[in-house]
Amino acid sequence: MPLSQYILIAVVKIAIALFVLLTACAYVVLAERKLIARMQNRWGPTRVGPFGFLQPLADGLKFILKEDLIPSHVYKPLYIAAPMLSLTLALTAIAVIPIGQSVTIGNANIPLQITDVNIALLIILGLTSVGVYGIALAGWASNSKYSLLGSLRASAQMISYELALGLSLIGVLIGAGSFSLREIVNSQAGWHWNLWYRGQFVAFFVYLMAAFAETNRVPFDLPEAETELVAGYHTEYSAMKFAMFFVAEYANMFTVACLATLLFLGGWDGPVFGPAWLMVVLPVLWFVLKVILFIFVYIWIRGTLPRFRYDQLMAFGWKFLLPLALANILITSLVIGLTA
Amino acid sequence: MHLGLFIAFAVICVAGAISLVAQRHPINSALSLIVVMGSLAVLYLLLGAEFVAAIQLIVYAGAIMVLFVFVIMLLNAGAEERTRGSRVAMALGVPGLIVVAGVLMYTLAGHTAAGQDQLAIGATYGPPVAIGRSLFREFLLPFEVTSILILIAIMGAVLLARYHAAPAPETRAIDPDEAGDLLQLAGTHGSAAGARERRRAEHRMREREVTR
């Protein structure tokens, strides 16, 4: 493949992935508002468009048109850089996530993934661990006590749960023997999903909890607890800068959901039949459905559970999830070592 | 391609390191160091060490530097002050740096320039599987020893950073004639325990004054 064609394909893939991801973020916000409203016996947004379907558009316009305030007491360079850092890192992670096998257009065989690297999982872990800076610096640069408290909580929480998150993946890695997400999915082909086939349901549970904490979602949303910290690290942010944090949070949710699907639920594995074009579309459909299922669980839990107290959060991470993840590694490697 | 990427990221690296020295505020220095580490990760990728590159990002940029930034935020460290010591250090340090760097570069460039074989882009010498195998076979003992080192470091960090509580918790009953005194001290705190705590704090303060 000539270099120009290679670059063209890459750019097109990046554009499509970004467009889909951002639109999906906007509509997940709407879905969240609708579902939470249903759970609380309300209607949710109904005014803009049929059933409120144009609400994300209105919200987006509002964010763009609002005045972009920069409070006078902030440390300006970092105050401006922090939301950008947050958003950039959140969106970059999508680059290594595969959503299906490959399609053939003309004479080019194009994998449904922006780039296939053999350390994809490590790259995602690296990006999430660097993502702490966006939140930490936002809180510090805002020069406000609520923001600082929020960001201190966020950094401590994300560092603590990263351990459990990373360790919960080891069981899967031992089974697949590769860091490449595509190979991990291929190792689960034919309903041999890691969730049950290699007995990784404990790891899945740990991953789910740690992922909730990593994305600062209920019940681990202490960094932005609106009732005690007036929204935590983004108290001083408005308009587009706030929107960047907002989109970053939802993009992180998608990354985490995609990763869970790829690692535990067999990725795009599912019944495939019909003509050639359906053979390409169906796996992608299964993948998207699994991701949507995850997002629904996120929203469901937000509508159900109250927030942890801070000491409970730390105790849960260090004294429960971490030992559980370690025990899972031990048992998985014992089983694999004895049966292999 | 390889040379271009090398030069680009080497320049970013050196710029970050210079910024680490030049910045007055520790958080800016920390961010400069993160930039250096990020571009070093790219250089590791160029050298075909993909696992090391990922670990560099996760461990150095994602864990160690987060700890630094966290401590800077926690202690609310302000911009550093210029003292006589720092001026003397600057006056001696910069020429010293140039000499040290010059000698190092002369030695290194002089000895390795003679027709060594070269690195090609995209080649990998450090796949994770090979690293893991080597780590758990040849280097098993050092690996286990480092795990003990980490354990010691964890315990040391906890011991050092913990608040040193007052010598021993007092369990005796309150003297009747001391009680009035205590209640007076308690003031808005309203509880005898709070008053005792405050008294202890005052005592500690006085002690510190003496040691100064």
Add this chain to the structure above:
Amino acid sequence: MTVPLSYYLVLSAILFSLGVLAFVVKRNIITVFMSIELMLNAVNLSFVSFAAHWHRLSGQIFVFFVMVVAAAEAAVGLAIIIAVFRTRETLNIDRVNLLKL
């Protein structure tokens, strides 16, 4: 186009010298500590480039160990810094001039 080994070593030397400079010049104890990390990083770069040059993995393994030691050192060092700050209420190394807390 390939890059000779000496380029990487020279870069490593520059970074190391800048780390030494920062170590000598900076007065903030946290920044001094960061300059040690910079020196360790510079050394790691030369380890990795030697590993790539001789096609041996042990250089990369050594980087792994250096990182572990750096992590342990950062944890203990920052704990000491917190303890010092708590009693002295300063981060300036010129003011921390007694061999006790």
